[in-house]
Amino acid sequence: MRGRWALGRLAGAGLAAVLAVTLAGCGGSSGSGGQAGGSAAKGAPVKLMIIAPTGTAGTNYPEMVGAARAAVRAVNARGGIGGHPVVLEHCNEKNDAATAKRCAQQAVDDHVLAVVGEVSGSGGIMPILQNAGIPSIGSAGVSADGSELSSPISFVVSPLTFYPAVCPSLLVKAGARKIGLVGYDLSASDRLITMAEGGGKATGHPIDPKLRVPITTSDFTPTVSQLTRSGADGAVLVVFDQAAYAVISRAGQQVRTCHAAGTLSPTFLATLGPAADKVVVATAFPELSQAAQFPEVARMVHELDAEQAAGDADAAPAVRTSTSTTNAWLSVQIAEKVGNQVSGDLTAKNLLAQLNRTHHLDLGTIVPPLDLTTPTPIPGAERIFNATMRGARWDSASKSFVPLDTESYNGLDILRRAAS
Structure with a gap:
């Protein structure tokens, strides 16, 4: 299995303090x-x-x-x-x-x-x-x-800890006008969702709706329907990779989605064809291309x-x-x-x-x-x-991630602006 930064680990111990303080206004084998x-x-x-x-x-x-x-x-x-x-x-x-x-x-x-x-x-x-x-x-x-x-x-x-704070900026850059969120109804997700809310506030695009689903959810058709009915054409994903694939597949060309680089498998995205072309990711470094x-x-x-x-x-x-x-x-x-x-x-x-x-x-x-x-x-x-991140988008023609733009985004600065 290819390596991936796991969502559950990104939401691990220590992030509660990150969110609480930042948004409160902090300036073997041998x-x-x-x-x-x-x-x-x-x-x-x-x-x-x-x-x-x-x-x-x-x-x-x-x-x-x-x-x-x-x-x-x-x-x-x-x-x-x-x-x-x-x-x-x-x-x-x-x-x-x-x-x-x-x-x-x-x-x-x-x-x-x-x-x-x-x-x-x-x-x-x-x-x-x-x-x-x-x-x-x-x-x-x-x-x-x-x-x-x-x-x-x-x-x-x-x-990559700060990906939800950067995702709203990337979605807006990709063309989204109204940004929602899909996340689990777990306390661990609260930390990442708070970051996304800060990122939305900093970009002038408040996160709405914020859809919380059980971790056992397998059918995301109702969730995507709620997004589209609300008028959202962008969504920050705070769900594991398999759930993210389901949202991406259902959303198709209707909703742009954003996750952390390394969480979504290029091999799987390639199977979705053009339905994955609305995917953007927050990445720590430039693309190898x-x-x-x-x-x-x-x-x-x-x-x-x-x-x-x-x-x-x-x-x-x-x-x-x-x-x-x-x-x-x-x-x-x-x-x-x-x-x-x-x-x-x-x-x-x-x-x-x-x-x-x-x-x-x-x-x-x-x-x-x-x-x-x-x-x-x-x-x-x-x-x-x-704290500097970049944006990339999925390109189904080349079956790879390509740069979204030439800009960089400082996750901490975004959260500080939200707290000010």
């Missing part, structure tokens, strides 16, 4: 790595680890592992980090809470420099890394305990191609995604750029200290410069250092 590619570095090797599930019956992220390997291969070709060749380990957390904690302990036992691109829904990883002073760079921010969003050793660069406009995307694709040519099927184009592939690749870039600034021994603790001193991290145009010295002023979500 590693499979080894040294990826030949190295021009001469120092003692240092280790990075990626923790992500692969080969399970649940959500899997092989593209993240392939992207991390590709990035490390290129880092070593450039001379390593601070002159040290890099060895990448992959610990498969297998979508299992106990295994996830064992992966974290393995990172400690192996004295890794940093964990890069971690994704685990169970939680429990950050406390172990924190006790050892090991930074986690580019975690997905989807753990059930919310620790990825709050631990002082965590540096989150993918802001935008390599001509974003030099860093072009470099990433080149490095992935080199990794695939070396025999790594996890780097193949068929498994790449703009969301999770780019997140893992960027995580290694951050480790490299900040690691090159470390004075003294290149250790996890010294890297963590340097990360906490980094206030203008230039990663090119793929994301805005990152200030890692200033946590987000939102209890429970302090460690999200990039």
